[in-house]
Amino acid sequence: MSRFFDIVSKPARNLGTMNAPSTTPAALERRSRLIKLDSNENPFGPSPRVVDAMRAVLSAANFYPDDDCSQLRQGLATHHGVPVEQVLVTAGSTGMLSLLCQTLLAPGLNAVTSERSFIVYSMAVQAAGGRLVEAPMRAGEDSFDLDAILAAIDPNTRIVFLPNPNNPTGTMLDATVVGRFLAQVPGHVVVVLDEAYYEFALGFAALRRVAYPNSLEYLRQGASVVVLRTFSKAHGLAALRVGYGLGPAELLGYCARMRNTFSVSSVAQAAALEAISDSEHIQRVVENNILQSRVLAQGLSALGYRVVPTSANFLFCDLGEDAAAVAARLQDEGVAVRPLRSWGAPSCIRVMIGTPEQNHAFLQAARTIAGSGSRGSQATPAITSAV
Numbered sequence: 344m345s346r347f348f349d350i351v352s353k354p355a356r357n358l359g360t361m362n363a364p365s366t367t368p369a370a371l372e373r374r375s376r377l378i379k380l381d382s383n384e385n386p387f388g389p390s391p392r393v394v395d396a397m398r399a400v401l402s403a404a405n406f407y408p409d410d411d412c413s414q415l416r417q418g419l420a421t422h423h424g425v426p427v428e429q430v431l432v433t434a435g436s437t438g439m440l441s442l443l444c445q446t447l448l449a450p451g452l453n454a455v456t457s458e459r460s461f462i463v464y465s466m467a468v469q470a471a472g473g474r475l476v477e478a479p480m481r482a483g484e485d486s487f488d489l490d491a492i493l494a495a496i497d498p499n500t501r502i503v504f505l506p507n508p509n510n511p512t513g514t515m516l517d518a519t520v521v522g523r524f525l526a527q528v529p530g531h532v533v534v535v536l537d538e539a540y541y542e543f544a545l546g547f548a549a550l551r552r553v554a555y556p557n558s559l560e561y562l563r564q565g566a567s568v569v570v571l572r573t574f575s576k577a578h579g580l581a582a583l584r585v586g587y588g589l590g591p592a593e594l595l596g597y598c599a600r601m602r603n604t605f606s607v608s609s610v611a612q613a614a615a616l617e618a619i620s621d622s623e624h625i626q627r628v629v630e631n632n633i634l635q636s637r638v639l640a641q642g643l644s645a646l647g648y649r650v651v652p653t654s655a656n657f658l659f660c661d662l663g664e665d666a667a668a669v670a671a672r673l674q675d676e677g678v679a680v681r682p683l684r685s686w687g688a689p690s691c692i693r694v695m696i697g698t699p700e701q702n703h704a705f706l707q708a709a710r711t712i713a714g715s716g717s718r719g720s721q722a723t724p725a726i727t728s729a730v
């Protein structure tokens with residue numbers, strides 16, 4: 344077929360070649376002018392305290408970072424009340440996902456999740472030579488079917504991924520169902536409790552008087568769980584690539600050996616260390632998210648769209664028509680949202696909950712489009728590359 348096809352590894356071959364530029368400078372420039380509601384980021388950015396902490400270390404950029412992230416690890420261990428050996432800091436929580444897959448999977452082994460879950464699981468599993476099994480969701484609902492996930496586990500399963508809340512549906516599994524699930528998972532399987540949207544989920548759970556799982560308690564009780572958290576969302580540090588796993592010390596020890604050297608920059612470490620204790624910023628972000636989730640949900644419902652109640656910083660919304668066409672029209676109106684065909688939901692979009700001004704602009708654009716009818720649009724294709 345080509346010069347290298349026969350000599351690259353099977354996982355590399357299966358993932359295909361993806362090194363062509365995915366965008367052009369002109370498209371990037373256009374994109375920078377959009378209101379970005381397509382990647383579940385933090386619309387307020389990092390807090391001033393965190394920006395100062397980054398500035399303070401910039402001029403030492405000639406030195407390699409502390410490979411062990413010792414101060415940050417210790418800070419996180421203290422913050423969560425776990426031994427430091429149960430903390431591993433990685434380049435974003437997707438870094439931890441890859442490490443877990445490389446450590447636990449190989450050809451012939453598999454990982455299980457639900458259909459319509461976080462799209463990076465599939466890539467991380469395939470890159471490690473494993474197979475991802477996607478259990479069906481609850482019929483007619485937007486939530487995971489944990490019995491179907493249990494039924495999909497076989498002797499070759501090593502990982503179950505439970506994103507909670509899930510991306511892109513925004514749905515949350517409560518403490519009772521997660522506890523019951525964990526009690527039934529066989530011993531040869533590690534359950535990854537992916538809590539990227541933890542702070543938002545806690546806010547919604549308190550409001551609705553439901554119990555968000557206390558995942559660290561499962562860890563303390565000796566369960567085979569790894570809890571993933573990130574600084575990319577509520578803390579507003581997505582560009583810095585810093586996240587972490589909390590898990591059994593022995594397992595994290597194996598993962599640590601598989602890590603790329605110096606993968607978390609000193610700027611990211613300094614920012615994250617400061618961000619741990621920045622509860623005021625988190626509170627502001629979470630409060631805006633709760634208030635604005637109502638504004639967005641009401642605005643979209645008024646247009647006749649079906650909105651799934653969220654526990655995260657985005658809404659999953661069924662438009663009942665070709666979502667890619669609507670997303671392209673929205674882009675022409677200056678707003679980026681995520682159409683969800685790749686998740687098997689071609690009539691749905693995922694839209695981040697932004698600032699009041701951003702949400703207002705988005706709803707205005709959505710009304711304009713709904714008023715003019717989006718079918719048959721000749722608009723430019725919506726940007727769909729990021730996760």
Ligand code: PMP
Pocket residue numbers: 382383434435436437438461506507508509510537539572573574575581584585586730
């Ligand atoms: N898990 C889920 C469910 C996510 O939606 C995301 C971000 N889109 C992540 C993990 C990864 O975030 P990061 O690598 O930036 O920490």
